[in-house]
Amino acid sequence: MTPPVSRPEPFEGPLYETARDVADAAGALTDACERASQSASPRLSALQLRALTAVRGSPRINLTRLAEEVGAAAPATSRLCDRLEAAGLLRRSRADDDRREIVLTVTQSGREILETAADRRTKAVYEILKHLSPGQRQDLLHGLQAFADAADEAKPSYGM
Template sequence: MERAGPPDDSAGDLASQLTAAAEAVVATWTQATRTASPRLSALQLEALLIVRRWPGINLTGLAEEVGAAPPAVSRLCDRLEAAGLLRREPAPTSRREIGLVLTLQGNELIDALFARRHEMFAAVLSRMRPAERRQLLSGLLAFARAAARPGGVDADRELPG
């Protein structure tokens, strides 16, 4: 069976090139996180982002989302609560269930992180030609859509386009 496209356009070759190029994107993305105060681990940041996306999520739901055991997530939430970024509150539907919500400080931290990421990406994008920026966006959106399809890495996430 013949492959479509020239030999240097194989999925394996492209995957190697993409992996190398993605390192610059990931480095820019994570550099913004390093400037956050208080400094957060990747898991702490992921937990805050999930709680922001789904205010009122309970510990079990958060544990499923981050792929950790509920006791470990409870300790994680204890630390985030002690830092003033997260609070536990009774769920409106059941007094026995506890939901998680970001505090004002937690929301401000995430807003500042998003602004820093935007600033850093804008600086890099400003060094690219307009056609390259459009190509980059087109390629990344296509990649995101493919990843969101059944069997993709992000099958549960809805993406634009």
């Protein structure tokens, strides 16, 4: 007997409406964070920042795993690494235990760029949070934490 084909949830109804409202509301947050990150020097794209963040967070990450992390094809990720390496933000080196494997690490300059971008994002969010009451800030924080937890669980399914 053939197992039933699972059908995706329809993109309509109350949950879809909520998803659209959340995406619209989150746009203000992501826009503020992206603008703040873009004011760092050198100017890095959102993808470059994501790649540096992924490398910093995953010691001994290789090109294949980085491509999976950032959702890009291996050739595009290789070119991305070329640019980051040329800028002195990323280093490629041979793995100690397998000389065929290339591992990626963030340089000191790359770490400084990530710290500067994080500081600028924090300051941008701070300026916005000043316009919310303490209760609204707590509600926002709890909602975003719950969303982040759910996103970790859903990660394989939303990379459309």
